[in-house]
C-alpha cells in the first residue's frame with residue numbers, strides 16, 4: 001500500500017564534488033516508529049538527515065510524505081509538513097533567550113486594537129510548561145541560550161520540537177555532548193515524544209541507546225545502506241557492529257509498515 005509509510009525516500013544520491021556522500025539510499029519510516037541511524041564517521045548519516053529536513057538538496061532521488069511526492073527544497077517546507085530537526089550542532093541561536101528559541105519562526109502575536117505585538121508573557125509561559133513537561137531543569141525561559149549547559153540546550157531543542165506535535169523528528173546525535181544524567185533525561189524526553197505518536201529518527205554512536213530506544217536500525221557504510229533490521233531481531237549489538245565495520249556485508253529486511261511488523265512480532 002502506497003500510504004503505509006509516513007515518509008519514504010527512494011534512491012537518494014548526494015555528491016559533494018568528487019565525494020559521494022550518499023550512493024542510492026532507500027529509507028522509510030512509519031508513524032510512531034523510532035529508527036536508529038548508525039554508521040562510522042563520514043558514513044552519510046547527517047547528510048541523509050539534512051536531506052530529510054530540507055536543509056540539503058539531494059543530487060537525485062525521490063521523497064514521498066504520506067504517500068505524496070514532495071520536493072523538500074528548504075527547511076520551511078519540511079517544518080510545515082511536521083518534520084522538525086535537532087541538528088548535530090543543535091541549531092539554536094545563542095543570542096536569543098530560551099523562549100525566543102522555542103518560538104523562533106512561530107512567534108505568538110497579541111492584538112491590541114490596531115496594534116500587533118508579541119505575546120511575550122504567553123510565550124514564556126508555554127515555553128516553561130513545555131520544558132517542565134520534559135522534566136528537564138532549565139533555570140529561566142528569559143535566560144540567554146549562550147549561558148546554558150549542553151544538556152539544557154538539548155532540552156530547549158527537544159522542547160521546541162515537541163511543543164508543535166510534530167509528525168516526525170530528526171535527532172542528529174542529540175546526546176553526544178551530554179553527561180550520564182542528562183543523557184537519561186534526554187532519553188526520557190525522546191520516549192515521551194515517541195509515545196505521542198511522533199516518528200523519530202535518531203542518529204547515535206551509542207549501541208546501548210540504539211538497543212534501548214529503537215524499533216528498527218538502519219546502518220550506513222560509505223554512503224550506502226547496508227543494514228535495515230528490526231531491533232527485536234537483534235540478540236545484541238554485535239551484529240550491528242559487524243555491519244558498521246563491514247565484517248557483515250548486508251542485512252536488509254523487506255520494508256514493512258511498523259504496525260504490521262509489531263503485529264507479526266506479537267504473533268510469533
Ligand SMILES: Nc1ncnc2c1ncn2[C@@H]1O[C@H](COP(=O)(O)OP(=O)(O)OP(=O)(O)O)[C@@H](O)[C@H]1O
Nearest residue numbers: 016019020021039040041042043044045046047048
Ligand atoms: N558540506 C559538505 N561538503 C563536502 N563534503 C561533505 C559535506 N557534508 C558532508 N560531506 C562529506 O560527506 C560524507 C558524509 O558525511 P556526513 O556528515 O553525512 O557523515 P556522518 O555519517 O554524519 O558522520 P559523523 O558520524 O562523523 O557525524 C563525508 O565524507 C563528508 O566529508
Ligand SMILES: [Mg+2]
Nearest residue numbers: 045046047088
Ligand atoms: Mg554526522
